[in-house]
Amino acid sequence: MQNKGFDNLPIRILKICSQSLATPFSFLFNLILSSEAFPTSWKIASVIPVHKTGSQTVVQNYRTIVLLPSLSKVFEKLLHKHVYNYREYHKLLIPNNSGILP
Numbered sequence: 701m702q703n704k705g706f707d708n709l710p711i712r713i714l715k716i717c718s719q720s721l722a723t724p725f726s727f728l729f730n731l732i733l734s735s736e737a738f739p740t741s742w743k744i745a746s747v748i749p750v751h752k753t754g755s756q757t758v759v760q761n762y763r764t765i766v767l768l769p770s771l772s773k774v775f776e777k778l779l780h781k782h783v784y785n786y787r788e789y790h791k792l793l794i795p796n797n798s799g800i801l802p
Contacts, residue, residue: 705767705768705769705770705771705772705773706744706745706746706767706768706769707741707769707770707771709769709770709771710770711770711773714770714771714774725771725774729775729778732775738772739772741769742768742769742771742772742775743772744769745766745767745768746766746767747764747765747766747767748764748765748766748767749762749763749764749765750762750763750764750765
């Protein structure tokens with residue numbers, strides 16, 4: 701399976717061109733945050749059933765793979781990094797908090 705999202709934009713291309721794309725993507729991501737409007741086209745996903753084991757006629761023998769647009773994944777990762785760092789810097793969680801933290 702190739703590593704690209706619903707938009708057919710391979711992640712590898714984004715990595716190779718990251719230096720050239722950093723400024724326009726930064727502008728785009730800041731525009732999304734300031735306008736509080738996430739692009740509708742970035743919300744579309746392809747759901748693909750992948751056979752695990754057993755009979756191919758049994759629905760339970762499949763798992764789903766969800767392919768999201770590549771840029772929405774990049775945006776999500778960037779946003780997560782900033783929110784996580786903000787939470788850590790401002791010590792918003794006490795040591796007694798339980799749960800799964802990245």
